[in-house]
Amino acid sequence: MRTLAIISTSIGIGFEWYDFFLYSLLGPIIAELFFPSKVAVLSLLLYYLVFLIGFLGRPLGGIIFGHIGDKLGRIYALYFTLLFAGIASLVVAVLPTYYQIGITAPIILAAMRFLDGVALGGEWGGSFSLTSEYINPNRRGLYSGILQSTVSIASLLISGLTLLLTYILGLAGFKAIGWRILFGIGFVLAILGVFVRLRVEDSPVFRQLQSRGQIVKSPLSEAVRKYWKLILIGLFLVGVFNGIWYYMNYAFSISYATLIAKEFGKPYVSYTVTQLGILIVSIIGIFASVLFGYLSDLIGRRPQMLADAIIGIVFAAPYFLLLISGNPALVITAIVLGGLFVYYLAGAITPIVLVEMFPPQVRYTGISLAYQIGVGFLGGSAPLIMTYLIATTHNIYSPIYFMIGTGVLVLAMVLLVGETRGRLYMGEEILKQQ
Numbered sequence: 001m002r003t004l005a006i007i008s009t010s011i012g013i014g015f016e017w018y019d020f021f022l023y024s025l026l027g028p029i030i031a032e033l034f035f036p037s038k039v040a041v042l043s044l045l046l047y048y049l050v051f052l053i054g055f056l057g058r059p060l061g062g063i064i065f066g067h068i069g070d071k072l073g074r075i076y077a078l079y080f081t082l083l084f085a086g087i088a089s090l091v092v093a094v095l096p097t098y099y100q101i102g103i104t105a106p107i108i109l110a111a112m113r114f115l116d117g118v119a120l121g122g123e124w125g126g127s128f129s130l131t132s133e134y135i136n137p138n139r140r141g142l143y144s145g146i147l148q149s150t151v152s153i154a155s156l157l158i159s160g161l162t163l164l165l166t167y168i169l170g171l172a173g174f175k176a177i178g179w180r181i182l183f184g185i186g187f188v189l190a191i192l193g194v195f196v197r198l199r200v201e202d203s204p205v206f207r208q209l210q211s212r213g214q215i216v217k218s219p220l221s222e223a224v225r226k227y228w229k230l231i232l233i234g235l236f237l238v239g240v241f242n243g244i245w246y247y248m249n250y251a252f253s254i255s256y257a258t259l260i261a262k263e264f265g266k267p268y269v270s271y272t273v274t275q276l277g278i279l280i281v282s283i284i285g286i287f288a289s290v291l292f293g294y295l296s297d298l299i300g301r302r303p304q305m306l307a308d309a310i311i312g313i314v315f316a317a318p319y320f321l322l323l324i325s326g327n328p329a330l331v332i333t334a335i336v337l338g339g340l341f342v343y344y345l346a347g348a349i350t351p352i353v354l355v356e357m358f359p360p361q362v363r364y365t366g367i368s369l370a371y372q373i374g375v376g377f378l379g380g381s382a383p384l385i386m387t388y389l390i391a392t393t394h395n396i397y398s399p400i401y402f403m404i405g406t407g408v409l410v411l412a413m414v415l416l417v418g419e420t421r422g423r424l425y426m427g428e429e430i431l432k433q434q
Helices: 002-025 027-034 040-071 074-093 104-121 123-132 137-197 204-212 219-263 271-299 301-323 328-347 350-357 363-393 398-417 429-433
Strands: none
Touching (some): 002 040, 002 074, 002 123, 027 104, 027 219, 040 104, 040 219, 219 301, 219 398, 350 363
């Protein structure tokens, strides 16, 4: 049952990131189809606004499904997160563009993005709650890395499919039908995940809480009243590591090295070059995520997060300068190094840090609030903010200062949270036997 639970949560988290990559890697294409404008940056800015709308729905999803998961069971909530997200993907797959139905197209796109955000707002917290409550605390880092490796697998799948479909259909054909095929595949993955979850029992920790009568009446009020400081610290941790820095490397870098560099008269590369960079870092990241997760079981979570924060601050200027070098090898190097040491080093273990910060009675709600608010508002707005900074200041280097500032912020949060490795709460004694 533990293996089946891990498979089901891996599919769910994998789909969440598959969905993200659809909206990030296809940004320039969807912007052109749904927000046509003579000014390319304006089209991109409008698209990033819709991209943000999905993240605004995530905290709501975290509250709704967190309540269900902490009251009725983790797996019960997880049935519906993937189902609703899959339906949203299917609608987008068949949605006419602006050229066919006018303003109705971007409105429906925004509505589906919001529904998608609400659904996936409950996915991440539920998946990590369920998995962590099936395994020995001494191996949490390893399993966190395994689950986070699905980020790379999803990235690899999307990048590979994008390159394949572009090769088969050509750029014009990909703009016409290829991107729709990718959304259709997302729907199939979501439904597959739902069927797998129908065979999974709830976690032994949650079942033990039920048998002892320790389920709290209102998980949301309990989490906010007793653990609001931890929620704040957690949302800034994941907001930077798993949000701002992740989306910077896997979404904004694509537009920065191509469209934005071209608009400012800087050397630029093709869309295919950025896809290749993400493809390479995704392959490496599958193994790096597991390695960094296992490493945290040996040396602790805090040293890795400290190292990541410092690297992010120091690497800020070189990173963006490499992206606008116009040299394909240097652009790919920036994306690979950014993925490994600015995202994966800490991003592979922050999920388990949140798990270890909250007791099981409010865990689903607590980590969902921290993650979805942090990643939703901080991370989801990052491409929009960086694009806006460039547009208003007319300074293509302004994202460097944004990255340094967020690095200082997350460094402070790491110092506040302390070490969480191996922490046990009441009701989790059973996990030592796993």
